[in-house]
Amino acid sequence: MSASSIAVQLLNGLASASSLFLIAAGLSLIFGVSRIVNFAHGSLYMLGVYLAYALVGWLGAGHLGFWLSIALAALAVGVFGAAVEILLLRRIYRAPELFQLLATFALVLLVRDAVYFAWGPEELFGPRAPGLGGSVDILGRAFPQYDLLLIVAGPLVLLLLWLLLRRTRWGTLVRAATEDREMVGALGVDQAWLFTSVFALGALLAGLGGALQLPREPASLDLDLLTIADAFVVVVVGGMGSIPGAFLAALLIAELKAICIAIGQVEILGVDFSFSRLTLVIEFLVMAVVLVWRPWGLLGKPLEEGRHHAAAEAPLRAAPTALRALGFVVVAALVALPLAGDRLPYATVLLVDIFIAALFAASLHFMMGPGGMVSFGHAAYFGLGAYGAGLLLRHFGLPMELAIVLGPLVAMAGGVLLGWFAVRLSGVYMAMLTLAFAQIVWSVVFQWEDFTGGSNGLIGIWPSAWLSDGHAYYYLGLVVCVLGLWLLRRVLHSPFGYAMRASRDSPLRAAAIGIDVPRVRWAAFIVAATAGGVAGSLYAFSKGSISPDALSIARSVDALVMVLLGGVQAITGPIVGATAFTWLQDALARETQYWRALLGAVILLLVLLFPAGIAGAVRSRLMPSEGER
Amino acid sequence: MTAAGPEPVLEVRGLRKTFGGVVAVDDVGFEIAAGEIVALIGPNGAGKSTCFNMLMGQLVPDAGAIRILGRETAGMPTRRIWRLGVGRTFQVTATFGSMTVRENVQVALLSHRRGLRDFWRVARERFVEEADALLATVGMQEHAERPCSILAYGDLKRLELAVALANEPRLLLMDEPTAGMGPRERIDLMALTASIARRGGTAVLFTEHDMDVVFQHADRVMVLDRGRLIAVGAPAEVRADPEVRRVYLGSRAGR
Numbered sequence: 001m002s003a004s005s006i007a008v009q010l011l012n013g014l015a016s017a018s019s020l021f022l023i024a025a026g027l028s029l030i031f032g033v034s035r036i037v038n039f040a041h042g043s044l045y046m047l048g049v050y051l052a053y054a055l056v057g058w059l060g061a062g063h064l065g066f067w068l069s070i071a072l073a074a075l076a077v078g079v080f081g082a083a084v085e086i087l088l089l090r091r092i093y094r095a096p097e098l099f100q101l102l103a104t105f106a107l108v109l110l111v112r113d114a115v116y117f118a119w120g121p122e123e124l125f126g127p128r129a130p131g132l133g134g135s136v137d138i139l140g141r142a143f144p145q146y147d148l149l150l151i152v153a154g155p156l157v158l159l160l161l162w163l164l165l166r167r168t169r170w171g172t173l174v175r176a177a178t179e180d181r182e183m184v185g186a187l188g189v190d191q192a193w194l195f196t197s198v199f200a201l202g203a204l205l206a207g208l209g210g211a212l213q214l215p216r217e218p219a220s221l222d223l224d225l226l227t228i229a230d231a232f233v234v235v236v237v238g239g240m241g242s243i244p245g246a247f248l249a250a251l252l253i254a255e256l257k258a259i260c261i262a263i264g265q266v267e268i269l270g271v272d273f274s275f276s277r278l279t280l281v282i283e284f285l286v287m288a289v290v291l292v293w294r295p296w297g298l299l300g301k302p303l304e305e306g307r308h309h310a311a312a313e314a315p316l317r318a319a320p321t322a323l324r325a326l327g328f329v330v331v332a333a334l335v336a337l338p339l340a341g342d343r344l345p346y347a348t349v350l351l352v353d354i355f356i357a358a359l360f361a362a363s364l365h366f367m368m369g370p371g372g373m374v375s376f377g378h379a380a381y382f383g384l385g386a387y388g389a390g391l392l393l394r395h396f397g398l399p400m401e402l403a404i405v406l407g408p409l410v411a412m413a414g415g416v417l418l419g420w421f422a423v424r425l426s427g428v429y430m431a432m433l434t435l436a437f438a439q440i441v442w443s444v445v446f447q448w449e450d451f452t453g454g455s456n457g458l459i460g461i462w463p464s465a466w467l468s469d470g471h472a473y474y475y476l477g478l479v480v481c482v483l484g485l486w487l488l489r490r491v492l493h494s495p496f497g498y499a500m501r502a503s504r505d506s507p508l509r510a511a512a513i514g515i516d517v518p519r520v521r522w523a524a525f526i527v528a529a530t531a532g533g534v535a536g537s538l539y540a541f542s543k544g545s546i547s548p549d550a551l552s553i554a555r556s557v558d559a560l561v562m563v564l565l566g567g568v569q570a571i572t573g574p575i576v577g578a579t580a581f582t583w584l585q586d587a588l589a590r591e592t593q594y595w596r597a598l599l600g601a602v603i604l605l606l607v608l609l610f611p612a613g614i615a616g617a618v619r620s621r622l623m624p625s626e627g628e629r
Numbered sequence: 630m631t632a633a634g635p636e637p638v639l640e641v642r643g644l645r646k647t648f649g650g651v652v653a654v655d656d657v658g659f660e661i662a663a664g665e666i667v668a669l670i671g672p673n674g675a676g677k678s679t680c681f682n683m684l685m686g687q688l689v690p691d692a693g694a695i696r697i698l699g700r701e702t703a704g705m706p707t708r709r710i711w712r713l714g715v716g717r718t719f720q721v722t723a724t725f726g727s728m729t730v731r732e733n734v735q736v737a738l739l740s741h742r743r744g745l746r747d748f749w750r751v752a753r754e755r756f757v758e759e760a761d762a763l764l765a766t767v768g769m770q771e772h773a774e775r776p777c778s779i780l781a782y783g784d785l786k787r788l789e790l791a792v793a794l795a796n797e798p799r800l801l802l803m804d805e806p807t808a809g810m811g812p813r814e815r816i817d818l819m820a821l822t823a824s825i826a827r828r829g830g831t832a833v834l835f836t837e838h839d840m841d842v843v844f845q846h847a848d849r850v851m852v853l854d855r856g857r858l859i860a861v862g863a864p865a866e867v868r869a870d871p872e873v874r875r876v877y878l879g880s881r882a883g884r
Contacts, residue, residue: 508687
């Protein structure tokens with residue numbers, strides 16, 4: 001490690017910071033004005049990369065062709081963003097925030113399959129930038145010329161955004177909307193136009209960020225979720241809605257990564273420690289530290305409450321007789337199902353998946369609905385339960401029966417640890433910290449090959465002989481699922497469940513009647529993590545193997561979609577949502593390669609038709625749509 | 630438990646709070662005895678709510694002492710102050726919107742009896758009679774089964790009072806208890822508050838904009854202006870105080 005190698009790494013960091021900033025700035029702008037957490041922002045970035053690739057193919061990689069392609073790709077993504085805002089988001093601004101989130105999830109699925117359809121699954125390599133393909137000599141080391149351009153691009157965009165926000169009427173409106181939303185509406189500003197333009201600009205920046213990456217990294221289909229995770233971290237560390245904050249955070253994170261790479265492998269206290277491996281988690285560590293130290297990010301401000309609260313939930317009631325009867329009929333049918341023998345060979349396999357999904361979704365619903373705490377990283381507990389059980393079996397030689405019981409305790413421990421930090425934060429910030437935690441767990445599992453099997457995961461995790469026979473595991477799944485759901489429901493109706501809802505409904509009042517709000521939320525967090533871990537342990541033995549996929553962002557997103565699909569306001573919601581989602585995914589995946597797009601389309605349709613979820617819509621009267629704006 | 634003894638229920642000395650250099654409350658001191666009803670009045674921005682928030686632990690004072698029933702409470706968290714026997718109603722009502730009226734009171738009762746750590750029993754079935762009795766006290770018994778989210782504002786205020794009474798408070802802090810109520814309701818609510826104070830020896834401190842309510846029901850009136858107490862005394866004295874008349878009627882151009 002020499003001075004020159006450090007210098008080059010720091011320059012590399014600056015170039016990465018620029019691309020991070022371009023994506024994060026748009027995300028932050030959009031959130032600031034519309035309060036929408038745009039999960040599809042990574043998809044817009046990915047679209048930028050692919051469009052630039054296609055355009056360069058048509059226009060050629062000469063000077064004019066290349067730069068025109070970059071500009072056109074960014075513009076096209078901007079136009080796409082505007083269309084999304086007008087056709088979709090505008091219709092759901094009045095829906096609860098979580099539904100807006102669900103709609104942007106659907107977009108992720110749609111964009112991904114559209115890209116797959118157009119460009120196929122292979123990684124695509126773009127050309128080098130004309131005239132900037134070489135490298136310059138910096139302290140005796142080669143440094144790509146193109147990266148120098150990127151280093152300039154970040155601050156340039158920051159400057160342009162700053163001028164736009166400070167020196168134009170449009171900018172004044174955007175800043176006003178970010179700081180006091182009610183005010184802008186009261187001033188008679190055309191919000192629809194403002195929102196569309198902000199969304200278009202944010203999308204354009206994401207597209208530009210993507211297009212500019214074309215010479216540096218190949219276009220691939222997993223760019224969307226990878227990018228969105230990075231962008232979230234930057235926005236949260238900087239402070240939601242703060243552009244300079246996003247710049248500062250991008251710089252901090254990119255430079256820390258660069259330093260980790262520069263340090264590389266070192267020996268600490270006789271143990272080889274690889275700093276370069278730390279790059280996978282460093283941003284999430286930074287985020288965790290920043291959020292605990294400054295709960296609103298480096299340059300952020302405490303968020304005012306959203307302008308539209310979700311309609312107050314109806315009081316909990318004992319299940320109506322009809323619903324109770326339906327529940328018994330369903331369980332009875334599930335008990336009887338294996339008697340159908342070979343006529344439905346696949347049904348029991350699918351149903352075990354549904355049992356696991358239902359319990360997993362219900363555990364997330366427990367903290368999201370009655371607990372009022374959104375988690376973007378609930379897969380962490382699912383994965384900890386799965387890996388806990390798997391490792392206890394494989395590495396500690398525990399019998400399967402003990403492993404499946406103790407596995408969830410690993411998830412519980414994860415909940416105890418993260419919950420302690422997370423309950424101090426609120427809203428989106430808390431959701432982001434849970435995402436960070438899930439990513440940290442994921443990278444530890446992914447990198448600790450000797451112990452967890454790394455990317456290959458663990459194999460040979462089969463249930464004991466007596467549980468492998470016939471339908472034994474199916475019945476185990478059914479019993480655990482029904483018991484788990486019943487217990488969660490029981491807790492909701494218990495005094496503790498009321499303390500949870502009290503803490504959500506009005507923390508002020510809850511404290512004024514002696515409730516220790518953070519402690520109640522912590523306990524709720526732990527219960528949810530443990531229940532998620534039970535689902536994970538059950539999952540591990542149902543498949544015979546586990547891989548880091550059990551902990552992936554995609555799995556967290558699945559759980560969120562299930563809960564939102566079913567409806568947050570009803571306890572039956574996650575069950576209905578998990579069943580619908582798992583069945584749809586299975587049915588669509590067998591029919592078509594494009595099941596994600598179909599799923600996305602179905603979700604969009606449901607969001608537009610039933611803003612309270614399927615179960616919510618069935619349970620309460622069908623809500624009339626609340627107008628266009 | 631009676632409120633005998635010479636010690637005041639609430640004792641405040643030299644209370645001070647600033648927000649970014651702006652002094653919101655400055656050197657405020659007073660005492661309230663058991664069974665006494667005291668009004669804290671003053672123009673908007675005088676520091677009334679800041680005072681209340683410090684008394685209930687939502688804000689930590691920069692300086693000064695607060696003693697409630699002989700315990701120093703400055704900096705103590707809200708929930709522990711409540712456990713000492715302090716009930717509070719808020720200027721903007723704070724209730725649990727996803728629960729029925731009765732459940733709102735039940736949660737407070739459960740908390741008071743330390744029953745919220747129970748993960749098993751059905752909460753809806755606990756302390757039903759006690760909750761209904763409290764609702765009857767404030768005249769809300771016929772609303773017991775209604776979702777709290779659909780109540781009229783005046784009813785929410787009464788519900789808050791029932792909730793605040795759940796821990797048999799020795800001190801009631803009521804921030805604008807009658808705001809948003811009709812004239813008839815105001816009289817009823819304050820009469821009710823007065824009877825609670827007299828019967829149980831509960832000390833009541835309330836803020837209020839309606840001077841009729843203040844001068845009819847308060848034993849003593851304290852006037853706050855720009856963070857300082859400018860007058861304390863019986864209603865008649867305070868009404869005649871030239872300084873108070875100036876603050877309320879006269880030149881406030883300097884503000």
